[in-house]
Amino acid sequence: MRQDRKSLAWSTLLEIDSQPEGPLHRKLCGALRSAVVAGRVTPGSALPPSRVLAEDLGCSRWVITEAYAQLIAEGYLEARSGSATRVRATAAVPNQGQPRSNPQISVPVEFEMLPGMPDLRTFPRKRWADAVREVTASIASADLGYPDVFGHPRLRERLAAYLVRGRGAAVSADDVIVCDGTLDGVVRLCRALRSAGHTHVAVEDPGWSRLSSAVSTVGLTPVPVEVDRDGLRIDRLRANTLTRAVIVAPAHQFPTGTVLTPARRAELLHWAREVDGLVMEDDYDAEFRYDRRPIGTVQGMDSARVVLMGSLSKTLSPALRIGWVVAPPRWAEALREAAVAVTPPPVIDQLAFAAFLDAGWYDGHIRASRLRYRSRRDLLLKEMASTLPDLEISGAAAGFHLLLHLNDCDAAQAVRRAARLGLRLVDLDQYRMSARTGPPALVLGYGNLSDASVPEAVRRLAEAVRGKGTGTSCG
Structure with missing residues (x-):
């Protein structure tokens, strides 16, 4: 349930005085972070406008905007044009009594195909x-x-x-x-x-x-x-x-x-x-x-x-x-x-x-990484061509992510099915602004996916996309 920002007594909810010594904007940042992690401010909750919270706390508006900006950068908050700053729906909060039978909770993540993460195993x-x-x-x-x-x-x-x-x-x-x-x-x-x-x-x-x-x-x-x-x-x-x-x-x-x-x-x-x-x-x-x-x-x-x-x-x-x-x-x-x-x-x-x-170590690391990601991308494309031949793949031969277009499939359902299979994916709609939905697609990251795990990860991806055993299919 989303909490109305007017119903919260922010001056008492935020335990600013208990934070380590330092500038006020850092103390406020720590207090807000603690409130989110502890579940006192739940995912989806709207935070007060910076001017309102500044008046409540008796500080400058700059203190509030600095704290908000830091927590947005860390992924705890999100801000959209024309809307309040809110606690991100995926912010790290305690389990809060969710049943262990929930498939999103009980199935461990075995394969990460989220974009934007380099191969951390090869850090020099x-x-x-x-x-x-x-x-x-x-x-x-x-x-x-x-x-x-x-x-x-x-x-x-x-x-x-x-x-x-x-x-x-x-x-x-x-x-x-x-x-x-x-x-x-x-x-x-x-x-x-x-x-x-x-x-x-x-x-x-x-x-x-x-x-x-x-x-x-x-x-x-x-x-x-x-x-x-x-x-x-x-x-x-x-x-x-x-x-x-x-x-x-x-x-x-x-x-x-x-x-x-x-x-x-x-x-x-x-x-x-x-x-x-x-x-x-x-x-x-x-x-x-x-x-x-x-x-x-x-x-x-x-x-x-x-x-x-x-x-x-x-x-x-x-x-x-x-x-x-x-x-x-x-x-x-x-x-x-x-x-x-x-x-x-x-x-x-x-x-x-x-x-x-x-x-010269940085240049050498870049050259080695370029060869590694190119080989992994080629392997991923080969596996997907065999397993999902009728789906379009787009994106330049660069970086370590690509798009898998799903035709008339529900991408959000594919993400949920993948989670039940131990595979983490993300829907392209998560990155759209002006239109919250569009042609369905998945953003597939392969930077932090080991070469040995690519075939099995693609097999589970195909199962999630096709909806095997669910009575639905994509393609």
């Missing part, structure tokens, strides 16, 4: 440990003090060199700001946009839902823009005259797997110049292209109009929490002015990654 543990050990032994005493909020200069230099060499970006060390990841970069940029008078930000539809949630939390309105087989529809982007900023993943769009065509790239940059706008380029999956060399960045085509964002989440591990933003001078200055309120990744981790780049 020894080399990373060696880099951390070396850095810890040699770090200057001054570097053990309060960190540079823009990132350690050594990492910024190494990152700039890598982005020029590996991604075709136009960047110097002074342009790089080290952050916690892509979402952190989006939140910082959206604050700068709001301060500059922007009210709307376009996002790809379907797309990564946390991006639109982050836009909403900062106080801007996310505008869904359709994605087709050539990438973002620039004509639909032009149609909203209130929008002068857009978040786009040109190298490999999530979740459709499309690549922004050269014509659309040129049209996107023309739009940005025409409206004096900003393109926020999410360099998602850019390193992993299997049918040709990875394409260069849009930022390299116009560094005055494009912000480049990237992270280690898909190349090494999301646990490292290291990302970067490369911004034009106008926006870099705005980001620096707001940087006093942010905390960069730990300095030792930053320096370890710089050492990783220096030694």
